[in-house]
Structure formats: C-alpha cells, structure tokens
Amino acid sequence: MKKLIKEPLLHFFVLGALLFAIYSLVNKNTDEEEIIIDNSDIEHMIELWQMQWQRPPSEDELQDLINKYVDQEVMYREALRLNLDHNDEIVKRRLAQKMEFLGNDLTTLVAPATDKNLKAYFEKHKENYATDYNYTLHQVIFTADNHKNPVAKANNVLDTYDVSSSESLKEVGDKFPLPYTYSNVDAFYLNRELDENFTKQLSSLRIGEWSGPIMSGFGVHLIYIEKKDNPRIPEFASVKKQVQRDYEYQMVLDSKNAILKELKQKYKINIEADNISSMLKQELAQNASK
Structure with missing residues (x-):
C-alpha cells in the first residue's frame, strides 16, 4: 500500500482529477453572457505587445487591444453556440494539444526533475549513456x-x-x-x-x-x-543535462499514455466504415481501446 501511495502516476491522476473538478466548478458558476477582463488578461496583452514592439502600449493602443479581445471572445462564444467547432480538424487538433499541454504541466508537478529522480533514471538506463x-x-x-x-x-x-x-x-x-x-x-x-x-x-x-x-x-x-x-559508463554529473532531457521526455510520454488509457475507458469504439476489412476494423477498435 505504501508503494502504491508513492507511485507518481497515482499522484498524477489525483491531481488531474482535482484540477478538472475545480475547472468544472469554476465554469459552472460563470455567467456565459459576462465577459470578464481581469489583471492577468491585461498583463498578458501588454506582454504580447512588448514582445512584438519592444515597448509598452499607449493608453489608446491598450484600449484597442481590449476591444479586439472582447470582439474575439464574443465571436468565439457565438461560434460555440452554433457548434462551428464540430468536425473542424484544426480546432480538434488545437484542443487536443491543449489537453497534452495540461498533462505536461501536471507531469512536472508529480515527477519533477530532481537530482533523486534523475539519478534513479540514470541508474536504470545507464547503458544509453555509455x-x-x-x-x-x-x-x-x-x-x-x-x-x-x-x-x-x-x-x-x-x-x-x-x-x-x-x-x-x-x-x-x-x-x-x-x-x-x-x-x-x-x-x-x-x-x-x-x-x-x-x-x-x-x-x-x-x-x-x-x-x-x-x-x-x-x-x-x-x-x-x-x-x-572499450565503452564505459560516464559519471552522472557529466551527462546530467542529457539525462534530464531524456527523463522529462519520458515522463511526458508516460503521462500522455496514462491519460489516454484512462480517458479511453469512458468510450466505446465502434468503427462502422464499410470500405475496410472486418479484421482491420477489429484491430483498430482494439488498439483504440488500449
């Protein structure tokens, strides 16, 4: 039981469930007809402007940024009402990416690249660094x-x-x-x-x-x-940066696979296309459910 409690993926699922619950609660209490622009929104607008123009915006320029933000938010919400995101490959891909980014952020919380974690990863994969x-x-x-x-x-x-x-x-x-x-x-x-x-x-x-x-x-x-x-295993300190890159990539990959596996349990995959063989349909459905 103690081993299970220490398992990083368990921490990931608990933290992920908590985050999604909070997100759902916040959105449930938000009036869809109200567009709120807070300090963080303004700061984000100013940061993007400064990155592009290497100076802060004037009051008129900031007002213009706010107006454009409001226009975009109105059009976005109305597009959702009209279900315009349905079957849009670009929208699907972007939202899937945002889910991946969310998973990546959670990974850094539950499996940070501490020296302890990196050394354990290095010991397990040291032949890769020979x-x-x-x-x-x-x-x-x-x-x-x-x-x-x-x-x-x-x-x-x-x-x-x-x-x-x-x-x-x-x-x-x-x-x-x-x-x-x-x-x-x-x-x-x-x-x-x-x-x-x-x-x-x-x-x-x-x-x-x-x-x-x-x-x-x-x-x-x-x-x-x-x-x-002959090949030799280097000291950990000499390859630490490479180990960290490999560790972070592997943790992201593992968490992504774990998320997908967990989320897929909610879905029944039924391939109804008639232009592929029954054997291929079965194989695709099995792979999708894994």
Missing part, C-alpha cells in the same frame, strides 16, 4: 576501380606481407583521399567519416596486427588497430 569505442588505427583501402576483385587483393596482401608492423602496408593500398592513420577517434566520428557498417566491424578485430578485410562504402579495407578503448 561512451563509444575509441580507436587509434591505421588503414589501407582497395577499390573496385583499381582491382577486379578487391577482397581477393586484400587477402593476398595479408598472406604476403608482415602483418605485425603498423608501417608494413603503408605503401601497399590504393591512392585514396582517406588518412592512413586515425588517432584517438571514436566510433561516432568513424561512422561519419566512413560508415556505420565499417565501424561495427572494427570491434571484433584483433589489436596489434593487420586484419580484415572489412567493407565500407568506399571499398575494402585492411586495418591495424594500435589502441582500442
């Missing part, structure tokens, strides 16, 4: 432009030359605008320089001798790995 492999290596390349069978050429070189010296193959490869030596570079850099397929093959190669061949988009390579640093 550093890449880091290499110092030498490479030579054989291309299809220069060899009928570049793989056979690379294997022949391995059989013919001394593979224990990092300099023994320096003049053997094709002339190509790639460096012979990559010094202290990580896998991310090599992904950009060559390609991801090339980098993936490096981790299985032996250190201190020429080996391969391995492929890239440029051709066939022989590789001499002089030094390889």
